[in-house]
Amino acid sequence: MNGRSRTHPAACVLARLPGRVLALASVAVVAIGTIPQEASPQDSGRLWKVHDLARPAPRVVTPGRDVGQPPSDAVVLFDGRTLDAWTSQDGSPARWSVRDGYMQTVPGAGPIQSRRAFGDVQAHIEWATPSPAVGAGQDRGNSGIFFMGKYEIQVLDSYQNVTYADGQAAALYGQHPPLVNASRPPGEWQSYDIVFRRPRFNGAGALVSPARMTVFHNGVLVQDNAELWGPTNWLETDPYRPHADALPFTLQDHDHPVRVRNFWVRPLADTPADERGARESRPRVTVTAAALDRFVGAYGTPTDRAAVVTRRGTRLFVDLFGRGAPLELVAQTTTRFDFLRTAGTADFDAAPGRPTRLTVRVAGIERSLERLP
Numbered sequence: 001m002n003g004r005s006r007t008h009p010a011a012c013v014l015a016r017l018p019g020r021v022l023a024l025a026s027v028a029v030v031a032i033g034t035i036p037q038e039a040s041p042q043d044s045g046r047l048w049k050v051h052d053l054a055r056p057a058p059r060v061v062t063p064g065r066d067v068g069q070p071p072s073d074a075v076v077l078f079d080g081r082t083l084d085a086w087t088s089q090d091g092s093p094a095r096w097s098v099r100d101g102y103m104q105t106v107p108g109a110g111p112i113q114s115r116r117a118f119g120d121v122q123a124h125i126e127w128a129t130p131s132p133a134v135g136a137g138q139d140r141g142n143s144g145i146f147f148m149g150k151y152e153i154q155v156l157d158s159y160q161n162v163t164y165a166d167g168q169a170a171a172l173y174g175q176h177p178p179l180v181n182a183s184r185p186p187g188e189w190q191s192y193d194i195v196f197r198r199p200r201f202n203g204a205g206a207l208v209s210p211a212r213m214t215v216f217h218n219g220v221l222v223q224d225n226a227e228l229w230g231p232t233n234w235l236e237t238d239p240y241r242p243h244a245d246a247l248p249f250t251l252q253d254h255d256h257p258v259r260v261r262n263f264w265v266r267p268l269a270d271t272p273a274d275e276r277g278a279r280e281s282r283p284r285v286t287v288t289a290a291a292l293d294r295f296v297g298a299y300g301t302p303t304d305r306a307a308v309v310t311r312r313g314t315r316l317f318v319d320l321f322g323r324g325a326p327l328e329l330v331a332q333t334t335t336r337f338d339f340l341r342t343a344g345t346a347d348f349d350a351a352p353g354r355p356t357r358l359t360v361r362v363a364g365i366e367r368s369l370e371r372l373p
């Protein structure tokens with residue numbers, strides 16, 4: 001219970017108290033008499049109020065001309081021309097072939113890995129399996145994209161080709177089959193759009209959160225924030241062991257001439273960088289129900305009741321612009337209120353008795369509203 005709901009109604013005193021003092025000393029406000037009690041709202045825990053104009057604007061990224069083309073902040077790992085961003089696993093030059101805008105596995109050349117290391121990323125990659133199809137099951141158009149060299153999303157010709165579900169195209173190999181089979185026929189270009197979150201380990205090397213992948217295959221959702229059990233492997237899943245926060249991609253050589261093109265990634269931040277804002281408001285003064293009644297009424301013009309102020313117990317609300325969903329106001333002074341969880345203010349003019357004007361500032365709007373009879 002807080003101070004607002006315990007003030008003596010006859011006092012009509014708007015005690016000016018710093019919020020911190022009020023929070024610590026609310027028990028000092030003695031309850032005498034009875035006023036309607038209204039439960040205080042729970043702290044939402046949100047780090048920003050709604051429509052805070054001080055909230056940092058997102059960084060500008062210029063999208064690609066067409067869907068699937070790299071945006072301005074992408075790291076292009078393969079643009080169809082060179083394998084400069086790749087090496088063999090022993091560090092020697094990658095020995096896959098490049099022609100006509102794609103790279104192709106050279107069976108026996110071994111996997112290739114990116115020179116750069118990555119952790120959390122958005123990734124786009126396009127691939128095509130051989131046409132006409134050769135082989136069956138796992139032995140048909142098999143390759144794979146290993147995030148951090150450890151977590152494979154399967155590349156396979158899964159068009160009318162049966163294999164174990166957790167090993168078909170778009171499976172997180174040996175762990176999670178895709179939600180649906182969105183495969184195109186062999187020889188056709190297919191795409192993966194992936195959000196990968198690396199596993200987190202604590203200082204003692206224990207797993208804090210597993211790796212996760214969300215995958216769209218040819219635009220169809222096939223992995224929905226799936227949690228990996230550990231590094232993928234054949235016949236078993238490896239246990240998580242602590243590893244670096246960034247590691248190279250690996251593309252698998254499974255002895256099939258699979259093609260890859262238009263491979264780009266966007267490194268992702270841990271969490272949105274702006275999640276540090278002004279949290280919901282706390283009262284700075286105590287206002288009695290009787291004092292709040294001064295403010296109750298409609299404000300605007302005869303044809304536009306832009307703000308309707310109501311009281312419930314010792315809590316004040318304003319319904320703005322006919323929304324039909326009142327916002328709670330929290331007293332900052334005897335006449336100025338913050339919105340509880342929305343950025344902005346509601347100022348009543350300082351005339352004694354009933355105010356004649358209400359000025360609302362919210363969502364970039366400032367409206368000075370007359371009190372209506």
Ligand code: MG
Binds near residue numbers: 142254
């Ligand atoms: Mg594979």
